[in-house]
Amino acid sequence: MAEDYYKTLEINRSATDTDIKKAYRRLALKFHPKSSKEAGSTDRLIQLGEAYEVLSDPRKKATYDKFGEEGLKGGIPPEFGSGGAWSSKYAYHGNPEKTFKQFFGGDNPFAVFYTNDAPLQFGGLQPVVVKTQDSPIERDLHLSLDDLFHGCTKKINIYRKVMNEGGYTSSIKDKVLSIDVSPGWKEGTRIVFSKEGDQGPNSIPADIVFIVRQKSHPLFERQHDDLISKLQISLEMALTGFSVNVPTLDGRLLNIPINDIVHFTYRKVVPGEGMPLFQDPSQRGDLIIHFDIQFPEKLSADRKHLIQQALK
Structure with a gap:
């Protein structure tokens, strides 16, 4: 009796390549001896393997669709044959495990269904893979x-x-x-x-x-929600007072008067001119200005005398 490969895979003749793969996957897992308790599961797996091998190959499928199993296995009649692969005879190798392994991959056909050493249960339907x-x-x-x-x-x-x-x-x-x-x-x-x-x-x-x-910024360093600015000033400025202009990140120019004597640990804090607070952008950290005091490299005797008189 001629084999109906479509009936074997439980699909119709309009099935796509994806439909063929899905059908073989479902039925092969259902009837594989390792997951099935039904009698004759091995014979059923052989039938499924042959049907899938034929219908998943475009040339074999075309020959089978036009000439049936007889033309596929016996060769295309001479009046239709064109030589080469189209007229060659087909014979299934008879090893369903080979087809099964080629489809699922690996030497152990069921290895893909083991995750973290936990085997999955097969109930005759396509298993749910633990991912x-x-x-x-x-x-x-x-x-x-x-x-x-x-x-x-x-x-x-x-x-x-x-x-x-x-x-x-x-x-x-x-x-x-x-x-x-x-x-x-x-x-x-x-x-x-x-x-x-x-x-x-x-x-x-x-x-x-x-x-x-x-990224680094040419004018500011960030310290949490505060902005740090470093400015160079002369010793005269440090002792007598001055004002500085500091541009802001939002395009303003702050004029900040310094009336204190600037020493090495002095910091000028300008509240609310730092970074916006993530939790409430309407609030901002502070702008903190550090000063680098530039001392003169040389002083004449007269200048030293004047400084001594001024500091007495």
Whole structure:
């Protein structure tokens, strides 16, 4: 009796390649001797292996669809044959385990269904694979002090493996991730995109994590929510007073009078002119000005005398 491969795989003749793979996967797992208690499961696995091998091969399938099992196994009649592979006779190798292993991969056909040494139970239907998530993928996100002061939006293009329809093959596709930077973010802030890593048949995609790294700034250093500015002044200015102009990150120019005597540990604190607070951007840290006092390299005797008189 002629073999109906479509009936064996419980599909119709309009089935796609994906439908054929799904059908073989479901039935092969159902009737494999390691998971089935039904009598004759080995014979059924042989039938499934042969049917899948024929219908998953475009040339064999085309020959079978046009000439049936007789034409496939006996060769195409001379009046239709064109030589080569189209007219060659087909014979199944008779080893269903070989087909099973080639389909699922690996020497142990059931190894793919073991995760963390915990075997899965087979109930005649396609098993649910216990998946584990890949480790997070961490990348640095370099931001300027202006970005962290004002806030901004960064667009990052990533490339990752995405499983194709059917879940058996993958392709590389790109995706744009959008990061809304909030005013006041600090060095080390972590932005997590859940499960945006490479996709795989038996794993959960990794999270992609961006870690804020602050770029250096020509005028300011950041210390928590405060901004540190360093200015050079002369010894005369340190002793007699002066005023300084300090530009801000939001485009203003602060004129700050210094009426105290500036010594080595002196710091001028300007409240509310630092970085915005992440929890409440309407509040800000302080601006702290450090001074580097430049001493004269030489003094004449007259100048030394005048300084001595002035400091008495």
